[in-house]
Amino acid sequence: xxxxxxxxxxxxxxxxxxxxxxTKTFPGVKALSDVTLFVERGEVHAICGENGAGKSTxxxxxxxxxxxxxxxxxxxxxxKTMQFRDIRDSEAKGIVIIHQELALSPHLSIxxxxxxxxxxxxxxxxxxxxxxNSEAAKLLARVGLRENPTTKIMDIGVGKQQLVxxxxxxxxxxxxxxxxxxxxxxxxxxSDHLLDLILHLNGQGITSIIISHKLNEIKKVADSVxxxxxxxxxxxxxxxxxxxxxxxxxxxxxxxxxxxPDHTPxxxxxxxxxxxxTAHHPQDxxxxxxxxxxxxxxxxxxxxLAGLMGAGRTEFAMSLFGRxxxxxxxxxxxxxxxxxxVRDVSEAIRNGLAYATEDRKHYGLNLIEDIxxxxxxxxLGKLSRRGLVDDNEEFKVANDYRxxxxxxxxxxxxxxxxxxxxxxxxxxxxxxxxxxxxxxxxxxxxRGIDVGAKYEIYTxxxxxxxxxxxxIVISSELPELLGICDRIYxxxxxxxxxxxxxxxxxxxxxxxxxxxxxxx
Amino acid sequence: xxxxxAAATETIGPPQNKFTSSLxxxxxxLGKNGIFLALIxxxxxxxxxxxxxxxxxxxxxxxxxxxxxxxILAIGMVMVIVAGHIDLSVGSVAAFVGAISGVFAVQMGxxxxxxxxxxxxxxxxxxxWQGFWIAYVGIPAFIVTLAGMLIFRGLALVVxxxxxxxxxxxxxxxxxxxxxxDLLGEFEVDPLTIGVAVxxxxxxxxxxxxxRRGRQQYAQDVEPLVWFVAKLVLVTVGIGLFAYALATFKxxxxxxxxxxxxxxxxxxxxxxSVFGRHIYAIGGNRHAAELSGVKTRQVDFWIFVxxxxxxxxxxxxxxxxxxxxxxxxxxxxxxxxISAAFIGGAAVQGGVGTIGGAIIGGLIIGxxxxxxxxxxIGIEWQQAVKGLVLLLAVAFDVFNKRRSGGR
Numbered sequence: 001x002x003x004x005x006x007x008x009x010x011x012x013x014x015x016x017x018x019x020x021x022x023t024k025t026f027p028g029v030k031a032l033s034d035v036t037l038f039v040e041r042g043e044v045h046a047i048c049g050e051n052g053a054g055k056s057t058x059x060x061x062x063x064x065x066x067x068x069x070x071x072x073x074x075x076x077x078x079x080k081t082m083q084f085r086d087i088r089d090s091e092a093k094g095i096v097i098i099h100q101e102l103a104l105s106p107h108l109s110i111x112x113x114x115x116x117x118x119x120x121x122x123x124x125x126x127x128x129x130x131x132x133n134s135e136a137a138k139l140l141a142r143v144g145l146r147e148n149p150t151t152k153i154m155d156i157g158v159g160k161q162q163l164v165x166x167x168x169x170x171x172x173x174x175x176x177x178x179x180x181x182x183x184x185x186x187x188x189x190x191s192d193h194l195l196d197l198i199l200h201l202n203g204q205g206i207t208s209i210i211i212s213h214k215l216n217e218i219k220k221v222a223d224s225v226x227x228x229x230x231x232x233x234x235x236x237x238x239x240x241x242x243x244x245x246x247x248x249x250x251x252x253x254x255x256x257x258x259x260x261p262d263h264t265p266x267x268x269x270x271x272x273x274x275x276x277x278t279a280h281h282p283q284d285x286x287x288x289x290x291x292x293x294x295x296x297x298x299x300x301x302x303x304x305l306a307g308l309m310g311a312g313r314t315e316f317a318m319s320l321f322g323r324x325x326x327x328x329x330x331x332x333x334x335x336x337x338x339x340x341x342v343r344d345v346s347e348a349i350r351n352g353l354a355y356a357t358e359d360r361k362h363y364g365l366n367l368i369e370d371i372x373x374x375x376x377x378x379x380l381g382k383l384s385r386r387g388l389v390d391d392n393e394e395f396k397v398a399n400d401y402r403x404x405x406x407x408x409x410x411x412x413x414x415x416x417x418x419x420x421x422x423x424x425x426x427x428x429x430x431x432x433x434x435x436x437x438x439x440x441x442x443x444x445x446x447r448g449i450d451v452g453a454k455y456e457i458y459t460x461x462x463x464x465x466x467x468x469x470x471x472i473v474i475s476s477e478l479p480e481l482l483g484i485c486d487r488i489y490x491x492x493x494x495x496x497x498x499x500x501x502x503x504x505x506x507x508x509x510x511x512x513x514x515x516x517x518x519x520x
Numbered sequence: 521x522x523x524x525x526a527a528a529t530e531t532i533g534p535p536q537n538k539f540t541s542s543l544x545x546x547x548x549x550l551g552k553n554g555i556f557l558a559l560i561x562x563x564x565x566x567x568x569x570x571x572x573x574x575x576x577x578x579x580x581x582x583x584x585x586x587x588x589x590x591x592i593l594a595i596g597m598v599m600v601i602v603a604g605h606i607d608l609s610v611g612s613v614a615a616f617v618g619a620i621s622g623v624f625a626v627q628m629g630x631x632x633x634x635x636x637x638x639x640x641x642x643x644x645x646x647x648x649w650q651g652f653w654i655a656y657v658g659i660p661a662f663i664v665t666l667a668g669m670l671i672f673r674g675l676a677l678v679v680x681x682x683x684x685x686x687x688x689x690x691x692x693x694x695x696x697x698x699x700x701x702d703l704l705g706e707f708e709v710d711p712l713t714i715g716v717a718v719x720x721x722x723x724x725x726x727x728x729x730x731x732r733r734g735r736q737q738y739a740q741d742v743e744p745l746v747w748f749v750a751k752l753v754l755v756t757v758g759i760g761l762f763a764y765a766l767a768t769f770k771x772x773x774x775x776x777x778x779x780x781x782x783x784x785x786x787x788x789x790x791x792x793s794v795f796g797r798h799i800y801a802i803g804g805n806r807h808a809a810e811l812s813g814v815k816t817r818q819v820d821f822w823i824f825v826x827x828x829x830x831x832x833x834x835x836x837x838x839x840x841x842x843x844x845x846x847x848x849x850x851x852x853x854x855x856x857x858i859s860a861a862f863i864g865g866a867a868v869q870g871g872v873g874t875i876g877g878a879i880i881g882g883l884i885i886g887x888x889x890x891x892x893x894x895x896x897i898g899i900e901w902q903q904a905v906k907g908l909v910l911l912l913a914v915a916f917d918v919f920n921k922r923r924s925g926g927r
């Protein structure tokens with residue numbers, strides 16, 4: 001069967017995969033709306049988009065993570081309409097997805113991982129170890145990994161683990177290989193090797209979809225590029241027409257107006273200055289995660305920290321906030337011109353710092369506890385006399401925040417686990433506002449929140465700035481940073497790669513800085 | 521009460537009529553106090569099967585004295601469990617401290633009060649030792665206290681040197697089987713016991729009324745006056761009957777005084793103190809607590825110091841009751857204390873649990889033990905029944921949470 005490809009130069013061609021009009025809704029959020037993706041047999045197809053644009057959701061629909069019936073639209077693979085109920089169904093057809101977080105069991109060997117859940121069986125249905133290891137060795141040769149199949153996964157580096165994942169996919173007779181940000185955690189050498197492997201497999205007839213932010217590697221391997229923004233397909237670009245400028249323009253779009261409340265800055269004295277801040281990975285002290293960061297914030301100023309996931313932005317914020325992340329942390333912190341020590345979180349809070357996490361559920365809230373106690377937990381000292389908490393005062397404070405922050409819950413005695421993302425975020429913000437900080441670091445303050453609630457959060461941030469607080473907003477959503485900040489730093493691979501006043505900041509310049517790779 | 525009604529509807533949102541609002545309060549209370557109803561059910565069941573022997577004054581007095589050390593352990597254990605840990609060593613620690621107290625009070629002939637203070641100190645040190653490994657080295661409490669279970673059982677045997685230490689001073693023994701008897705002269709019904717009960721009731725009522733007033737002043741939702749009064753009357757009658765039973769027997773057991781003081785102190789500590797709040801915060805979400813400035817290691821450490829202290833106290837009460845420090849002391853205490861906490865509603869994942877719940881859980885186990893013994897049921901069946909009750913209690917809890925859409 002032949003279908004014309006929209007936006008591509010070729011008139012007719014063979015498509016291995018056609019995803020037609022895919023729409024996927026989560027409670028309160030439309031993650032994908034009428035997305036179309038055509039992938040040609042034997043090509044490397046790149047999918048680009050900002051964090052949260054819907055790339056991973058689309059791939060989860062394709063691989064059966066979201067089963068038939070939870071989305072609208074058709075998936076046609078090798079000219080047949082597919083009805084996947086789970087990942088096993090899609091793998092049986094030869095569609096294999098390798099997620100950013102590798103799905104390997106660290107204590108098992110390479111061979112055991114490769115054949116996990118489709119073990120090589122011999123007599124009596126028992127595992128045939130000779131066959132397992134020899135088959136694994138053949139697969140490892142195909143991906144160019146020189147390791148013994150009996151080596152444990154935990155004993156090889158993340159680059160080699162990525163190759164094991166590909167070998168595992170090959171063992172499942174993969175026809176369409178999907179790689180979600182495959183090089184995000186790899187160094188340059190491993191990345192190059194991986195990209196070469198993708199091209200090599202492509203030569204053997206395996207079609208690949210690669211999700212990536214890195215424009216230079218897309219240009220290197222992709223035959224065509226589909227850009228997704230806000231859950232919609234923008235366009236599919238053929239290799240000959242791919243330019244960085246075009247991809248960036250597609251990714252960020254042009255509809256920045258009216259999504260952000262007006263904000264007139266009243267900027268005062270410098271409140272926080274960080275000098276030569278360096279932090280290493282907590283388990284691997286040789287790996288530099290935050291590399292010699294220098295930045296400052298002034299009273300009433302909203303400063304953006306633009307970076308992709310894994311760029312070291314959260315690592316920077318948490319290492320600064322009472323060393324709650326990392327090892328071998330060095331650098332100086334000045335508050336109102338005086339050097340301060342922040343050796344643990346309670347010292348950071350005492351020094352007027354606050355950090356609202358990007359991961360509300362795991363690091364921000366006690367989900368089995370009510371709104372009241374979540375708001376009070378960081379400032380119980382204020383609510384107590386001689387070590388005893390005044391319940392009534394606590395109730396009053398929480399209720400005041402419920403009203404002023406517009407937390408949609410009839411009472412502050414409701415458990416935070418039952419609130420929507422936006423309301424949970426308002427509880428987290430209330431907690432930190434009640435601790436009365438001078439500097440607030442807000443990490444992805446609008447992640448997983450619908451548009452209406454986003455506007456409310458921006459309004460709250462503006463209000464805080466207007467009251468003289470210094471604010472750092474960490475985000476990978478450029479329109480958001482451009483919409484609310486007074487000044488933006490870009491961070492890539494743990495380093496500050498640039499600083500732009502809002503007048504000079506634009507998406508193109510920021511993306512360039514955010515994806516800048518500096519040789520080590 | 522009109523002002524509160526207005527406040528209540530304002531916070532609740534949609535207007536409710538008086539009846540449904542009262543009913544929802546009653547139901548909510550019954551749900552929260554399901555464990556209390558279970559205790560009453562068990563008591564009723566065994567008063568029938570034992571032909572009323574269970575509720576005889578002497579037996580009620582025995583129930584308290586026999587279960588005192590389990591209840592003391594349950595108080596510490598529920599705090600350990602709320603923080604997301606477990607302590608398997610409390611039985612061994614109780615035995616070890618009992619033996620040490622024998623050395624102090626009997627072999628060395630130290631004054632009884634000094635022996636008690638020193639023994640409690642030893643318990644706190646044992647707790648500090650385990651707390652150090654758990655909080656600062658980061659070894660799971662299950663492992664540390666499993667090791668402690670062996671270590672302190674072994675040390676208890678070393679201290680005892682293959683013999684029992686016995687015949688403790690009379691003041692020491694009072695801890696386990698003493699009574700405040702006939703201090704005001706000999707009467708059929710001990711006036712002191714009744715007096716204390718009256719004071720306790722007055723204190724309780726004043727306290728409850730003050731709390732209610734405080735909540736009303738802050739425009740918080742409070743339960744309907746009828747239900748509030750009904751509950752107070754029920755509790756008053758309960759305390760009254762209990763006190764009457766004690767008064768017609770030997771009066772107030774010293775163990776009960778110790779328990780009452782502990783319940784009061786630890787009740788306030790867990791519900792109203794900053795430290796208590798931190799325990800719940802850690803149990804609910806350790807990372808979030810840490811990022812909110814809670815010093816999780818310090819809190820963990822002190823929870824175990826406290827557990828060591830309470831295990832020591834339980835050991836003293838038990839030793840005093842038997843008037844003997846022996847090698848088998850404290851055998852299986854940890855399991856009864858852990859059961860008490862879980863039957864009393866503590867969550868296996870941590871973050872949930874109350875002192876009151878653990879006490880009631882302990883009393884349920886106590887009534888089961890006592891009732892089945894009176895009925896002449898063998899120890900083998902008692903074990904099996906207690907195991908089943910624990911399983912069902914936790915299953916009920918899990919079921920309840922799933923239905924209400926908890927985590």
